[in-house]
Amino acid sequence: MTVRAAWLLPEGQTREDTRLTLAALLTPSGQSAEETPLRSRAGVLPGGLLLNGGAPMQATVGTGRAIVQGKDTAQGAYLVAVTAPETLTIEDGNAQYDRIDLIELAVVDDAYDRTGTTEAVVRLVKGQPSATPVVPPSPAGSTLPLYTIKVPKGTSAGTGGIAWATAVTPQHWPVVALGGIMPTSGYKGAYTGQYRDAAGILQRWDGTTWVSYPKAIGGIAPSGTAAGSHTGQFRDTGSGLQRWDGAAWQYTEGTSKVLFGASQWTTAQQQTLAANTWTAISLPTVEFDDASAFNGTTTYTVPRTGWWRLNGHATYANDAQTGMRGARITVNGTNQPRTTWLSPAGNGAVCVGGSALVRLAAGDALQLQGYHTHTASVRTLGGSGYSCTLAAEWIRS
Known part of the structure; x- marks a missing residue:
């Protein structure tokens, strides 16, 4: 039979x-x-x-x-x-x-x-x-x-x-009755819809591979999920949410900020700048650095691709009243037209700078640089409310 x-x-x-x-x-x-x-x-x-x-x-x-x-x-x-x-x-x-x-x-x-x-x-x-x-x-x-x-x-x-x-x-492996949730082992799944417990994470066999639960629409995938299962799925990174755009995980507006700010703000930290050359300004005082991306002196490495709000200011001592004073924020050592500022010297301290929205890629290097056209060296100014400052805020992907 x-x-x-x-x-x-x-x-x-x-x-x-x-x-x-x-x-x-x-x-x-x-x-x-x-x-x-x-x-x-x-x-x-x-x-x-x-x-x-x-x-x-x-x-x-x-x-x-x-x-x-x-x-x-x-x-x-x-x-x-x-x-x-x-x-x-x-x-x-x-x-x-x-x-x-x-x-x-x-x-x-x-x-x-x-x-x-x-x-x-x-x-x-x-x-x-x-x-x-x-x-x-x-x-x-x-x-x-x-x-x-x-x-x-x-x-x-x-x-x-x-x-x-x-x-x-x-050498043995676990087994459960049909439909039971099985402890992790090296075995493939036997049928679509089978579940297993992977060290505290529930996984479902989709016919080809084990997929961490939840996968369904509305479910937030755990940290470490390599690829989203549908456009619009969210993933928990441990410090915020990312959204799957169909090809890559993107950070979402308003769900995870990255802030950076560093200054040169005391007299002891002031720096002497040579004439007619752009010079990276040292920023030894770090106010905040969420991503630990600042090298401690002059360079901030962008940790996340997207639109950033950048602020940069260089303040000069009253060493002379002639020539121009300048500040700029460079990206990978290159001048950016939206983040370059010049002002004439005057009788007193001169503060030059501004802000701009700039699209940056992860790994880009930011620097605040100073410049002047006086015939001799000019010092930056810190203390009494003055400083040189570089700040960056991630806005959205």
């Missing part, structure tokens, strides 16, 4: 009938299209079959439940329960080489394996000592690997035994 049902026939229901039909309650394998319809995902129900190294050369596998998929698809899946701890003794290490031993859960079914034995067992498979040891192959039966144990050469109870904290590597 190719169509089977459990508890339908008045007599003659086989063990295969029962295994194959009960597998409708289990998560499909999902590792290939050929496997999915009839093969179940093998694994251990969360929290079961834990290994404990209680003695130098003995390991105990605790109680638990598991699913062992038959080698032959027609076998169906075996539901296995270990109802009492199983203790296994590790043979002493080889005198010359390391080896790797395997602990596995096996179902040996004579109807398929032709071994003369029918049983479910937790068994230890001894590996071969080698300069490059590998995991040994499993004997007959349908198996689920549980743990590998590295046995260094010369290991014995007399030398302290197995270093359980470092020698054991888990």
Whole structure:
């Protein structure tokens, strides 16, 4: 028969009938299209079959439940329960080489394996000592690997035994009933709409990959989501929101500001500027720098692409009353027509500068520069309410 049902026939229901039909309650394998319809995902129900190294050369596998998929698809899946701890003794290490031993859960079914034995067992498979040891192959039966144990050469109870904290590597993976939320493992999803718990983040299998929840319209994606699922989706960056524009994450107006301001405002900080040359002005006092993007002296590196409001002012001491005084904000060392200001000198302090809206790209370097045309050097002025200042505020993408 190719169509089977459990508890339908008045007599003659086989063990295969029962295994194959009960597998409708289990998560499909999902590792290939050929496997999915009839093969179940093998694994251990969360929290079961834990290994404990209680003695130098003995390991105990605790109680638990598991699913062992038959080698032959027609076998169906075996539901296995270990109802009492199983203790296994590790043979002493080889005198010359390391080896790797395997602990596995096996179902040996004579109807398929032709071994003369029918049983479910937790068994230890001894590996071969080698300069490059590998995991040994499993004997007959349908198996689920549980743990590998590295046995260094010369290991014995007399030398302290197995270093359980470092020698054991888990090989099994979790399994839940169909529709259950599964702990993270390296397995692909078995069907579109399956969920798993990825270290506290719920993820959904979309048929191709695991996608962090929520993905639906209106859901705010967690920080680290590489790409949005739809135009207009928002992502939490930890310090504000970004909007997916169909190609990239953009910061949104009013949801996350970036502010910067630095000054040269005391007499001790004043700077001497040579004539007829634009000179970067040192700004040692930082009022605010949300993105930690200022180098501490003259240069602010733009952390975010978009429209910025820039303010720059240079104040000059009354060293002379002739020539022009200037200030400008450069982008990557280049003069910007909207951010260049000149004023004639006068009898007293001269403050030159202004503000402008400028579109900048992440990585652009901003500087406040000063300039004058007097015949000798002129100092900047700080103190008594005067300063040289550069400020920047991100407005929108």
